[in-house]
Amino acid sequence: MPRPAAHFPSRVPIDAYGDGGFRFADMSHKGSLLILPSGIYGWELGGASRLAPKSFQAVFDEADEIEFLLLGTGSTQRFPTAKLREAFVTKGVGLEVMDTGAACRTFNVLLAEARAVAAALIAVD
Numbered sequence: 001m002p003r004p005a006a007h008f009p010s011r012v013p014i015d016a017y018g019d020g021g022f023r024f025a026d027m028s029h030k031g032s033l034l035i036l037p038s039g040i041y042g043w044e045l046g047g048a049s050r051l052a053p054k055s056f057q058a059v060f061d062e063a064d065e066i067e068f069l070l071l072g073t074g075s076t077q078r079f080p081t082a083k084l085r086e087a088f089v090t091k092g093v094g095l096e097v098m099d100t101g102a103a104c105r106t107f108n109v110l111l112a113e114a115r116a117v118a119a120a121l122i123a124v125d
Helices: 053-061 084-092 100-112
Strands: 016-018 020-022 027-031 032-036 039-044 068-074 094-100 119-123
Touching: 016 100, 020 100, 027 100, 032 053, 039 068, 053 119, 084 094, 094 100
Parallel strands: 068 094, 068 119
Antiparallel strands: 016 020, 020 027, 032 039, 032 119
């Protein structure tokens, strides 16, 4: 399945999160986000309980440009299954799991440091 067009064609800081979405680059998005080297994309997921390796195919497609992924699991930190962690090990991408607020803040700091970071952020209310 082809990836949808990026909401924004590069990585930029997250200005705000909550109310079921995010604000970035003078734009807003309702729902979850994937932030990859190629841009910022809407991420159809349905919650942290539905995390599976196939949910991260777009991340794995750009694995050569990503040192690690920050996974924001919503309002609380929820650790992924062993199967999902193994998929990241196999692709050579580190996986750091935290609540979405912490993931947004950490992403902004690492982006400012020009690190090869990506983020998968589950929207919170």
